[in-house]
Amino acid sequence: MMWYFLMSDAFTFGAFLISYGTIRFSSNGWPDPNEVFKSFPFAPEGMNAPLVFVSVMTFILIISSVTMVLAVHAGHNMDKKGVVKYMIMTIIGGAMFLGCQAWEWNHLHHEGAWWGSNPFLNHDGTASSTNFTNYFFTITGFHGFHVFSGVIINIIMLIMTLTDKFEQRGHYLMIEKAGLYWHFVDLVWVFVFTCFYLI
Amino acid sequence: MEHTHTEKHEGGGTKEIWKVTLILTVLTIVELALGFWMMGMPLDSSLRLAVKGAIVILMMVKAFYIVAYFMHLKHEIKNLIMTIVVPLALFVWFIIAFLYDGNSFKNLRNTYDPHYKEQSTIKVEKKEEHKSEEHHSEEHAKPTEEKH
Numbered sequence: 001m002m003w004y005f006l007m008s009d010a011f012t013f014g015a016f017l018i019s020y021g022t023i024r025f026s027s028n029g030w031p032d033p034n035e036v037f038k039s040f041p042f043a044p045e046g047m048n049a050p051l052v053f054v055s056v057m058t059f060i061l062i063i064s065s066v067t068m069v070l071a072v073h074a075g076h077n078m079d080k081k082g083v084v085k086y087m088i089m090t091i092i093g094g095a096m097f098l099g100c101q102a103w104e105w106n107h108l109h110h111e112g113a114w115w116g117s118n119p120f121l122n123h124d125g126t127a128s129s130t131n132f133t134n135y136f137f138t139i140t141g142f143h144g145f146h147v148f149s150g151v152i153i154n155i156i157m158l159i160m161t162l163t164d165k166f167e168q169r170g171h172y173l174m175i176e177k178a179g180l181y182w183h184f185v186d187l188v189w190v191f192v193f194t195c196f197y198l199i
Numbered sequence: 200m201e202h203t204h205t206e207k208h209e210g211g212g213t214k215e216i217w218k219v220t221l222i223l224t225v226l227t228i229v230e231l232a233l234g235f236w237m238m239g240m241p242l243d244s245s246l247r248l249a250v251k252g253a254i255v256i257l258m259m260v261k262a263f264y265i266v267a268y269f270m271h272l273k274h275e276i277k278n279l280i281m282t283i284v285v286p287l288a289l290f291v292w293f294i295i296a297f298l299y300d301g302n303s304f305k306n307l308r309n310t311y312d313p314h315y316k317e318q319s320t321i322k323v324e325k326k327e328e329h330k331s332e333e334h335h336s337e338e339h340a341k342p343t344e345e346k347h
Contacts, residue, residue, distance in 0.1 A: 003279065003282070003283060007283065007286060007287075010287065014290055014293065018290075018293055018294060018297045018298075019297075021294070021297065021298050021301065022297045022298060022300060022301035023301065024301070025298050025301030025302045025305065026300075026301035026302065026304040026305045026308075027305065028305065028309070028316075028319040028320075029319060034234075034238050050235075050238065051231055051234055051235065055227070055231055058227055059224075059227070062220070062223055062224065062227065065265070065269055066216065066220045066269075068269075069216050069269050070213070070216060073212070073213060073216065121323055123242055124242060124322075125322040125323060126319055126320060126321060126322055126323060127318075127319075127321070127323045179270075180270055183265055183266075183269045183270045184270070186265060186269075187262055187265045187266065187270075190258055190261050190262055190265065191258065191262070194230070194254060194255065194258040197234075198230060198231075198233075198234045198254050199251040199254055199255070
């Protein structure tokens with residue numbers, strides 16, 4: 001059933017991103033992502049580091065996805081210790097990603113960006129509409145909410161592993177299902193990252 | 200779902216996981232390199248568009264590796280693969296249709312709404328200059344240079 005849920009989720013995200021693409025294609029100008037996302041935590045004011053922070057976020061999510069696969073793999077071998085170890089690493093990765101996103105949202109909010117307000121000019125220096133910030137906050141917010149629920153699910157899985165629920169059942173299939181969800185979250189980030197930060 | 204998770208997916212193991220991790224990392228680094236390279240290009244250049252296309256293709260490759268190996272779809276039975284992949288093929292049409300629609304809306308507006316076109320070509324002055332000219336503060340989308 002997880003696959004069917006993920007299908008419906010994929011269509012929701014797909015609809016969001018296609019709507020974003022349509023609006024972007026219908027606009028004469030669009031803000032330059034390298035101008036908007038150029039800061040880094042604890043960096044001096046006015047430092048120009050485009051793409052750096054979001055690359056860190058991307059790698060955090062990819063690595064947490066890898067540890068999730070390793071947890072599923074350990075579950076196949078009925079290796080409880082391995083599952084616990086890799087689940088903890090996955091949860092930490094997810095929490096780090098959420099922290100990064102919270103910082104970025106907070107930073108952009110301080111610069112005056114929020115739903116309905118866009119302080120950034122278009123790439124060619126003309127006035128921009130609020131479409132950019134509206135889509136950015138809606139889509140990354142929706143994705144961040146998925147990461148958040150993924151972390152909660154992973155924590156529940158960790159507790160169930162620790163209380164030997166899966167040992168009693170004789171299989172770790174639930175870990176596999178939580179893993180599917182977590183990989184989907186990573187998959188969506190691949191698209192969000194490309195659409196908002198790269199192109 | 201249980202029956203789809205039988206002993207079918209022995210394929211790979213940890214070795215395969217690390218291989219896919221390496222591929223994903225390399226693809227991401229290539230994407231970032233292209234992104235940095237693209238920064239210096241002029242806005243309307245066709246090379247910029249080509250780089251964007253290349254990034255989108257790399258994105259699709261990454262998505263394939265995540266779904267096929269991390270989500271194990273490649274090692275599932277064929278019916279499940281078809282159940283997932285065939286509906287997703289709808290996206291091909293969605294994307295083409297909607298982006299084409301967006302583009303044509305832009306062209307229509309630029310052709311038949313001269314005011315809109317004019318507005319979108321006006322450059323906004325830098326913020327520092329804004330504060331000094333308070334009498335223009337309310338119409339900040341309009342240029343001040345025309346009036347001088």
